[in-house]
Every structure is written in C-alpha cells, then in structure tokens.
Amino acid sequence: MRRLGKWVVAVPMAILALATIYPLIFTANVAMKTRREYVLDRFSLTDSLHWDNIATAWNSVGMARYFANSLFVVAASVFLLLWLGSMAGFALSRLPFRGSKALFIGCLAALFIPFQVIMVPLSRVMADTGLIDTYPGLILAYVAQFLPFTVFLMTSYYRSVPREIVDAARIDGNTVYGVYRRIMVPIGRPALLSVGILDALFCWNDVLIALLMMPSADHRTLMVGVTSLRGQYTDNIPTFASGVLIAAVPVLLVYLFLQRQIADGVTAGSTKG
C-alpha cells in the first residue's frame, strides 16, 4: 500500500473506532450527570462528577448485592472449571488409556450443544434435584456449560508439553496425581490464565442461565440486575447509566490488563479447530 493509501484507510477506521467507543463514553458521561443536566443537554461533558448516581445504583437499587452474588458465583465456577478441566486435559492428552479418544470426541460434541437447546430439560433436572434457585445449582450449570470448552483447550495445551517431562517425573517416583499437582498445574499456568479469564467473562456476562436458574430477586447476578434496571429507571437515565457502568467497569479493567490473554484464548480454538 502506498503511504497516501494508508491514510485514506486510516481515517474511516479512526471514525469507526470512535463509533465503537463513543457509546461507552456517552454512558459513562451520563452516569456522572444530574437528571436535570441530562434532560437539558445529553451530549455536553458533565461539569462536575456526580457520584451520587453511582451511590444510588450501588446502594438502593441493590447493585452491591448483585455484584457480590456475581463475584462469588464466577469465582467458584472458574475454580471448578480450571480444576476439573486441567485434570481431564492432562489425562486426555498425556495418559494413554482405553476410551480416551472417544471421551475427547464426546467432549467436542458437547461443545456444539448450545445452552438454548438443553435449557428446558436442564431446568427440570435442576428442579428435580432441588438445585434450582441455589448457588450450587447455578455454579454447576456454569461448570457444565463451559467445561467442554475448558477441557478442549487444556487438552490442546497439554499436548504441547513434551512426554519426556511426564515420564521423568514418573521415574522420580511421583504418582500420576503427583505429576498432575507438581508438574502439569505449574506448567499449564499460561493456558489456565487464558482459559480462566475467558470462563470468567462468559460466566460474568451470562444472563440467560442466571435468569433460568436463579428466579428469586435476592439471588440475582449483576447482569440480571442490569436487566431489571430497565423497568425501574426508565425516567431516571443517569441512575440507569450508573448501573450499567458498575457492571461494565470490572470487564473494562480485566480487558485493559489482560487483553492479550483474552485474544489468545479466543484464537486458540480457531487455529486448532
């Protein structure tokens, strides 16, 4: 490309970048305005930061409670996903056993079952076992939903670990479990980080599974809480925007610091699939 050509392309791309980021900036700006300010002029930069909208959303709307619910559910789900996923990935990639290939293919097949297809029977199973509307139930639903993906990526990653490392550790007298704990977990750290962030984002961002598994109001996760804002604050846009902002900021922070790991996780599937 000629140099001029590059600039001809760069200008529309910059406009698109602005269009991509502007709705977020707009929302953050609105969250800092008073209602009066918003009604008078939506676009102007707020003259001072009105944190009381955030405080209202955090306290009286109950975002604090939803936030804590989400944090707990996501942490527990991600922990279980990484633990079970790395164990299975280790066995499927580095331990020869009868049926391992079939299990891996079954896992791949499960990857292509979208939640929408199984949500009706799954909620019945959860109701029958008394797990509906409980934290263990929601955590289990998330683990089941994202486990095939986690197992798949951990298996692919562990396939790149030389067999000699496993064999050497076995000769040193480690049991299989010892190899898992002392070798595979530390060696798998980059993959665990990448997959863990993605799993955390999936769980944090989900609304359908949470709506279905946690019907009662005080069990709401943050995203379900955001959907309930819409009905309550249609005439108070700054408070509404504040709630949205509270839900978006953790993701923004994760993105700023761990963008590369997220991209690695997303593309790991594409290059191997």
Place this chain on the structure above:
Amino acid sequence: MPTKNTSPAVRPTERGRTAGGGPRERSRHGAARRRGRSERFAPYVLVAPAVLIIVALRLYPLALGVNFSFTGDGEANGTPVGLANYLELLDDPLFQTALANVGLLVLLLPVAVAIPGLLATFIFLKVPGHRIFRSVYFFPAVLSPVIVGAIFNLMLAFDGPLNEVLGTIGLGPVDWLGDPGVAKFAVVGVQIWATFGMALVVFLAGFATLDASLLDAARVDGASLRQSIWHVIIPSLSQTIQFVFVTTMIGMLTSMFGLLYVMTSGGPEGSTYLPEYYIWIQQGQMNRPALASAASTVLFLIMLVVGLLQISVLRRAGRED
C-alpha cells in the same frame, strides 16, 4: 502393570499403604500392587468428574429434551402426542417470524464476516494506528450483551441521542426499536457492532500464519490491493474464513438472547423473535416446556446443519489444496 484386574471399581484409596498386619514381604507386595492398581485407574479418576458433569448436565438433557418434545403440556403432561408440538410450532406466527429472522441472519452473514475481514486486512497491513484500532474494536466483544443492549437502549431511544443528531442534520426521527420493520435491523446491527471484534481477532491470528513472501511477491508483480486480497489473502485464509463464518453464525443463533431481552423483548409485534427467545418465552412465561423443547430440537437441527455444512466445506477445501 502388575495385576490384571478387570474390576470396574474406580476407587484409588491410599488405604492399602497404611493397612498393617501380615508378613512384611507380602504387605509390601500388596502395597505395590494396590498402588499399581490405583495408578492404572488414575486416568479414569482424573476425567471422571468432568465426564460425569458433561454427561449428566449436557448430553442427558439433550436426549431428555428431544423426548419431551414428543409429549404434551399442561393436562397432557407426559403423555405422548407424536408430532403435535412440531405442527403447532409451524402454525405459530411467532415461531414463523423467528425462523424468518434466522433466514435474515443467514443473508446478513457475509456482511458480518466481510467487515472484520477487511478491517483485519488493513490492520495486518499496518495502517497508522493499527494497534489502537485493534484494541478498540475488540473491546465490545468482551462486554455482556446485556450491557451492550442497555447502552443501545439509551442511544436508540425515540427521544435519544441518535435521533437528536439525525434531527440536527434534518433527518426525521426513526423509531429504532419501536418500528417492526426497523427494529430487527437495529438489533442485528448492534449484534454486529458488539461482535465484529471477536472475528477480527480470529482473522488476525489467521494472518499471523500467512506467508508474507507471497504478499511481497504480489506487490513486486504490481498487484493492486484488491488483487492481493482476492488472489493471495482469501485463498490463504480459507480455513480461517470458514471458521469465522461458522462461529459468527453460531453466535447469531445462540448469543443474541441478552440483546433481545434488554432491547426489544421480542417486540415490536413479535418482529424480533429468534428461536432462542421463543424457547425462553414458552418455557419461562407460557409454561409450555414441551413446546419449548420442540423449538429447542428445531434449533439444534439448524445448528447441526450449520456444523455439517462446515465439515463438508472444509473437506472440499482440503481436497483442493
């Protein structure tokens, strides 16, 4: 492996090692044997929790759901009704709209793939600011559809900022989310806005595997940018392009619930229904789990066709290589 035990009991306990008694020689031998057995079952122990969860909470519900779809709702709960649910689906205007909207998504798919593909090409060619563009474009892809939907609820409101901007340049207000003819395009547009960064990153990973000397050769031969894209980039990236096609389609079919739920609730006049929203309404609102299961099965068949199409296309591409 010291023993040839075919017992299916998967119980690798350490008990064997601590159990005392018996002559020393035999005890050690026993411990070694038990350890050997425990080691032999170790792979199964490691995969067991994951396999159990996947079977119990994904594969079993799939079978259960297909089974549900042939039974009745309400009074007829549990009794077999044959294809009645499927016939009812086909008669339901809401489900017809949902299927028609799937068709619309399929038609828009090339656009949703071409935009990130073209942008990735420019980023790969290092236009000024390519690093920033990459970071900015990717960001909405990590946001929840709920947040994206809430933000665009604000932007696209009838008395909202977008209409205000249109007003200042003399264009009448558009009822983005209230006009049945407009709302579905507004929602799909937001979906593309929110996810093109994901496809972009996948494309860039594909570009990383591209042989740069091919592009250089094309440039030396005086190829224009369009010729380079057409004759070098697209053939080299055919795998990536197919992957993006399928994942974008799957994303459109299974990850728009949050947007629909927040932006339109399926309205206006049911014009923004998709199968996943239909399933949710029948299950959660209408208390028709069997009908919802039938819709689920139809959705699954659609996904299966998409998956099989991918495999056949991949096979063909593999043969051409």
